[in-house]
Amino acid sequence: xxxxxxxxxxxxxxxxxAGASFxxxxxxxxxxxxxxxxxxxxxxxxxxxxMRPDRGSIxxxxxxxxxxxxxxxxxxxVLPDARGLYKHLSARENIAYFGRLHGLDEATIKQxxxxxxxxxxxxxxxxxxxxGYSQGQRVKxxxxxxxxxxxRNVILDEPTNGLDVMATRAMREFLKRLKAEGRCVLFSxxxxxxxxxxxxxxVVIAKGRVVADDTPLALRERTGEANLEDAFVKLIGSxxxxxx
Amino acid sequence: MKSTMVVFLxxxxxxLRDRRTVINTLVTGPLMAPLIFVLxINTLVTxxxxxxxxxxxxxxxxxxxxxxxxxxxxxxxVEIKPAPSDPExxxxxxxxxxxxxxxxxxxxxxxxxxxxxxxxxxxxxxxDAGGTVARLRAMLDHYSTRTGALRLLSRGLSPxxxxxxxxxxxxxxxxxSRSGNLFAMLPYFFILGGFIGGMALAIDTTAGERERQSLxxxxxxxxxxxQLLAGKLSATTTFAITTxxxxxxxxxxxxxxxxxxxxxxxxxxxxxxxxxxxxxxLPLAALLAGLQTLxxxxxxxxxxxxxxxxxxxxxxxxxxxxxSLMPVKAQMWMYALPLMGQQVIITRLMRGDPVPDSxxxxxxVCSAIAALLVAAVTVRVYRSERLAIxx
Numbered sequence: 310x311x312x313x314x315x316x317x318x319x320x321x322x323x324x325x326x327a328g329a330s331f332x333x334x335x336x337x338x339x340x341x342x343x344x345x346x347x348x349x350x351x352x353x354x355x356x357x358x359x360m361r362p363d364r365g366s367i368x369x370x371x372x373x374x375x376x377x378x379x380x381x382x383x384x385x386x387v388l389p390d391a392r393g394l395y396k397h398l399s400a401r402e403n404i405a406y407f408g409r410l411h412g413l414d415e416a417t418i419k420q421x422x423x424x425x426x427x428x429x430x431x432x433x434x435x436x437x438x439x440x441g442y443s444q445g446q447r448v449k450x451x452x453x454x455x456x457x458x459x460x461r462n463v464i465l466d467e468p469t470n471g472l473d474v475m476a477t478r479a480m481r482e483f484l485k486r487l488k489a490e491g492r493c494v495l496f497s498x499x500x501x502x503x504x505x506x507x508x509x510x511x512v513v514i515a516k517g518r519v520v521a522d523d524t525p526l527a528l529r530e531r532t533g534e535a536n537l538e539d540a541f542v543k544l545i546g547s548x549x550x551x552x553x
Numbered sequence: 554m555k556s557t558m559v560v561f562l563x564x565x566x567x568x569l570r571d572r573r574t575v576i577n578t579l580v581t582g583p584l585m586a587p588l589i590f591v592l593x594i595n596t597l598v599t600x601x602x603x604x605x606x607x608x609x610x611x612x613x614x615x616x617x618x619x620x621x622x623x624x625x626x627x628x629x630x631v632e633i634k635p636a637p638s639d640p641e642x643x644x645x646x647x648x649x650x651x652x653x654x655x656x657x658x659x660x661x662x663x664x665x666x667x668x669x670x671x672x673x674x675x676x677x678x679x680x681d682a683g684g685t686v687a688r689l690r691a692m693l694d695h696y697s698t699r700t701g702a703l704r705l706l707s708r709g710l711s712p713x714x715x716x717x718x719x720x721x722x723x724x725x726x727x728x729x730s731r732s733g734n735l736f737a738m739l740p741y742f743f744i745l746g747g748f749i750g751g752m753a754l755a756i757d758t759t760a761g762e763r764e765r766q767s768l769x770x771x772x773x774x775x776x777x778x779x780q781l782l783a784g785k786l787s788a789t790t791t792f793a794i795t796t797x798x799x800x801x802x803x804x805x806x807x808x809x810x811x812x813x814x815x816x817x818x819x820x821x822x823x824x825x826x827x828x829x830x831x832x833x834x835l836p837l838a839a840l841l842a843g844l845q846t847l848x849x850x851x852x853x854x855x856x857x858x859x860x861x862x863x864x865x866x867x868x869x870x871x872x873x874x875x876x877s878l879m880p881v882k883a884q885m886w887m888y889a890l891p892l893m894g895q896q897v898i899i900t901r902l903m904r905g906d907p908v909p910d911s912x913x914x915x916x917x918v919c920s921a922i923a924a925l926l927v928a929a930v931t932v933r934v935y936r937s938e939r940l941a942i943x944x
Contacts, residue, residue: 357773360938382775389773391941393766397570398563409559410774438570451770 310335310493311356311462316365318351325351326362327517333495333510335461338488340508341497344545348517349497350390353466356495357387369462383411386460390467392451394439400446401426401435404454411458418457425453429483445476452483463487465496469503481507505537515545556776560784564754565791574753578792582749583799586742587807594811608632609688614640615655619663619671622655625696631689640674650682651675651689666704737877740899743800743830744869744892747838748845750796752862754789755845758782759940760858769941782846782935786928789842797834801827821905829902829913833895836920840891843927850934872896888912891920 311333318326326348333339341349355362356369358378367374367381374381394403401422408418426435429449434442439450448468456463468484469477484507487494498504504511505525513521513528521528521544525537534540568574614636616623627633637643640652654672662669671693675686702712753761762768771781805822845862852858872893883901888894894916901908934940 359769359772359941379775379777382773385773387770387773389769391766391769393762393770395563395567395767396765397567406559406563407770407774410556410776412555412775455770455773 310368310370311464311495312366312368313352313356314366314368316352316355316367317363318348318355318360319363324517326355328365329514329517329519330365331512331519331522333462333493333512335493336488336491337509338484338494338496338507340504340511341495341514342499342504342511342541343497343514344499347514349499349514350466352514353389353464353495353497356464357385357389358382359389383458384461386456386458386463388448388452388455388463388465388468390470392447394442394447394450396440397438399434399436399438400431400442400450400453403439403450404457407454408457413458421457421459422453425456429453444471445473448472448476448480460492462493463495465494467498468496469498469500477503501538501541513541513544520544520546554780556780557784557787560776560781561787561791564757564785564788568754568757568788568792571753574792577753578750578796579799582746582796583803585749586739586746586800587804589742590739590804591807591811609685610634610649611651611653611689612637612640612643612649613653613655615657615659618657618659619655619669622671622693622696626692629692631692644674644676647676647679647682650679650685653689737896737900738873739804739903740896741869741873743797743804743834743899744837744841744895745866746800747793747797747834747841748862748866751789751793751838751842751845752859754785754792755842756849756852756855756858756862758785758789758846759850759935760852760855763941764855772941778935779932782932783928786839786842786846786931789846790839793838793842794835797838798831801830801834820903822903826902829908830899833898833913833916833920836917836924837891837895840920840924840927843924843931847927847931847934850931850940876900883912885912885915888915889919891916891923894919 313332314330316326316329318324329348329352331339341352343349351360354360356367356374358374358381361375369381370384372380372384394400395406398406404422404425405418408421413421426432429452431446431449431453434446434450439447442450448471452468465484469480472480481503484494484496488509496507508525510522510524511528512519521531523531528540528544529535529537532540532543534543609631611626611631612634613623616633616636623633634649637649637652640649640654643649644652652674654674656670656672659669659671673686673689673693675682677683677686701715705712705714759768762771772778805827808820808822811820845865848861848865849858852861869892872890873896876893876896883897887897894912898908898912898916
């Protein structure tokens with residue numbers, strides 16, 4: 310479970326997050342939805358302790374991220390927007406590297422890597438150097454290495470960025486599977502269909518603030534709109550939000 | 554600490570698979586010092602020997618006014634050549650090293666027993682011609698002295714009257730010490746080797762990973778940043794040390810084939826040289842690796858990092874140039890300064906001068922402390938929030 314309370318983060322004069330609060334629960338897929346520049350990536354970066362918030366609190370499975378960031382990272386599996394691989398290592402080696410950094414023993418690493426390769430259908434690239442992977446192959450490897458330590462909470466920053474239709478559908482199924490396993494899944498997106506199709510709860514964020522935190526149905530009812538896109542536009546307050 | 558080892562092993566393995574890095578570390582870096590030095594020495598030696606043994610080509614103007622002098626010169630292995638129309642220009646254009654001009658008045662002065670002047674036209678700024686000019690001057694002086702002695706004898710006087718004081722030279726220089734200046738340049742090339750060996754990894758630690766978008770995912774792992782950095786620094790240092798070691802080995806092997814005895818130098822490149830040089834270069838390699846990593850951390854891209862590091866390569870040239878232009882007596886404080894200490898020690902080792910163990914220890918310890926300091930600063934930089942984000 311991920312709890313965010315009154316998060317503030319500014320970079321010099323630029324205020325990225327100005328008081329965001331929400332909860333992502335286990336066994337649920339929570340979507341962080343907002344226009345470009347809303348503060349999604351910054352919020353996520355604070356969650357996986359890449360940055361320290363100026364104010365506010367973050368708790369992952371009850372652990373305070375400011376007090377014990379390393380323990381928090383143990384409990385998170387992260388797919389950031391930056392998901393580069395090591396070119397001279399194969400997919401297997403890329404995954405194993407992160408497994409070792411998590412302190413897993415070789416037997417566990419091998420077993421879980423094999424499982425991931427099977428689940429994500431990575432047989433063709435498993436032992437090939439990562440140089441020259443397609444976008445989809447790269448994302449698969451990045452996910453496999455992010456989840457090698459079997460984390461309870463999974464954070465994904467725009468997971469379908471650059472993926473084709475088939476890969477996007479596969480990703481969708483994958484996230485549903487993670488949810489079925491009882492994990493807490495939090496992903497950020499600005500793509501409406503994705504969010505509508507997947508999320509149990511949607512956190513709408515705009516200009517660094519959370520403007521709504523509810524189920525898709527509730528959001529539609531609240532704004533009186535038939536589809537989610539119109540509801541979203543109403544919630545963030547203006548048409549120009551989408552053009553940002 | 555286990556994470557540090559994991560990072561170290563991965564960095565080493567990954568970079569060993571990168572052909573360009575391997576070539577730089579194992580070939581380009583180590584070969585630079587020996588090759589450049591060999592070329593330099595060979596050119597110098599052949600040129601010096603050529604000049605010293607070959608007949609001296611000398612254009613003479615007015616040879617008809619001093620037949621005896623010209624004959625004496627021809628006997629002393631001088632090749633008398635026809636006179637150029639514009640001797641000053643010929644010398645300045647470097648067509649000839651020196652021209653001898655004998656005025657018509659020479660014959661008269663000579664027969665009167667008065668000092669007969671000749672002109673030696675040369676260009677003092679031409680270092681190359683210096684040897685030739687000195688040779689000619691010596692020959693002319695010798696002829697003058699000899700003639701003067703004969704004249705005294707013919708007047709019934711002993712030529713030794715003119716020598717009120719005789720100076721006997723007791724030159725304390727050894728072939729080793731005379732070779733000073735050239736050797737002072739050499740340690741820089743070892744240091745350069747260290748730079749080249751570790752450069753790719755140093756850049757990769759920050760700018761490279763950031764550009765390839767792999768730094769942020771790496772930092773999402775539950776490993777404190779300083780441990781990640783320690784692993785990367787160790788890998789960078791290892792590659793740098795490998796290059797330095799190979800450079801020193803290659804140089805010792807090649808140095809045995811250098812004809813340095815022909816110009817009065819002798820070099821001590823045995824086991825003591827190898828061991829002591831490696832010993833003092835070890836902490837310096839770590840220091841260089843740290844400096845490169847630190848500087849690269851401020852670059853926004855791989856290209857920019859390469860530019861910064863190329864500039865950094867010129868910093869060690871400063872003590873090198875100082876030491877080669879102004880040979881100074883080695884003092885204890887010099888051994889304590891990183892870079893300078895290594896320069897002095899390696900130069901002395903090569904010449905076979907004594908280097909006390911205390912100097913070796915002092916240089917090692919001070920450089921090691923400097924390396925640790927730089928590493929500490931780099932850790933602080935590595936902890937910054939902006940590190941992982943592409944600029």
